[in-house]
Amino acid sequence: MTADLSTREPPVPSAGVHLLARDPADVRALPWGRAHAVFDASPEVASVMTREDLDDWLDCSLLHYPVLNAMRGAVPVPPEELTRVITVAGEARGGYVDGAKVRAQLAAGATVVVQNLHDWHRPARLLCARAAELFTAKAGAVAFWSPAGEEGLRVHRDDGHLFVAQICGTKRWYLYDTPRDAADWQPGYVDGLDEPQVVDLRAGQVLYLPDGIAHHTRTLDTESVHVTVAIREPALRGAAELALQACLAGVPAHAALSGSAEDREKAADDLLNRLADALTRVDRTALVAHLGRRAIETRGSR
Known part of the structure; x- marks a missing residue:
């Protein structure tokens, strides 16, 4: 008998969630792919970065645009409003992050986005490498730094399961529908949805967002820093x-x-007849194993 894939309960990738959640009971209860969940962060997630790291990256690093970029609503901040020119071995080089300019953008209401933490920040790299192995999926991390009282991007969907670790402050999340089937949605902005559920995510907590759930955010009365670990299955x-x-x-x-x-x-x-016959003889176990290995070995979230 052929299984009804539209109604079958999806499994919880418990090994991967164990890495992210402090309490094993939260792992068992996680509604993978069906609904959001909030739980306390594991030590590995809670310490993946600090607020002080951001100051260090602005003042004592060679971060380059667009590894660090910024958004005002849905509009990117031009790179010249975030960067400076430095002289290396007598040659002028542009595009390096200017801490004073970035802080000015924050004061004006922009959200700072720090990309690809899994490529250059050791705690995030180790966390994502382990997550990729346990979820058998691509894993990547991005940090978001928002001033108090600011709206995030308008309602949108992301492709991938997201684990949002709140580092400092509180962020309000407005969560809409979770699509039942991949054919029902595309990543990007959406309109005309019903009233959302509201979740206030506090420091030390993780918010799980299923693949495709529509959402937007607002920072409350203090600045907010969170790290999103994106899990993208084969x-x-x-x-x-x-x-x-x-x-x-x-x-x-x-x-x-x-x-x-x-x-x-x-x-x-x-x-076509030959292909149809050949497809019936494809080794499904080998196929799935190959895709899993390829996902684990592909660094990053996309």
Whole structure:
């Protein structure tokens, strides 16, 4: 009998969630892919970065735009309003983060975004490497630094399961629907949704957002810093593409559809029949294992 995939309860990737949650009971209760959840952060997540790290990155680092960038609402802050030129070995080099300019943008209401923590910040790199292994998925981390009383991006959907770790301050999240099926949504801005649920996320807590849930945010009466760990599982289209590649291995690249229109249709029909037969013999276990290994080895969240 074929399983009804539309109604089957999805499994909880418990090993990965154990890495992020302090209490094992929160792992068992997590509604993976179905609804949001809030739980206390594990020590690994709570210490992934500090508020003081941000000051160090502004004043004592060589961060370069767009690793650090900023947004005012949905509008990117131009790089020249965040960066400076420094002289290296007698040569002027632009694009380096200017702490004074970044702080001025924060004071004017911009949100600072620090990208790709998993590539250059050791605690985030270690956390994401372990998360990728346990979730068998790509994992990446991004930090968001927002001033008090500011709105985030308007209502939108992200592609991936998100674990939002609040580092300092409180952030208010407005959460809308969770799509039932991947065909029901696209990443990006959305309009016309019902009234949201409201969650105030406090320092030391983690908010789990299922893949595709619509949301937007507001910072309350103090500044907010949070780190989002994005978990992106292997794509279903990737499985289809890999299976087709395996089936096409025996078709020479130089082989052509030749002859009359009738001859070409016959050749195409023969090819499709051969592919259909080959697809029934694809090793599903090997296919899934290969996609999992590829996801783990691909650093980053996208």
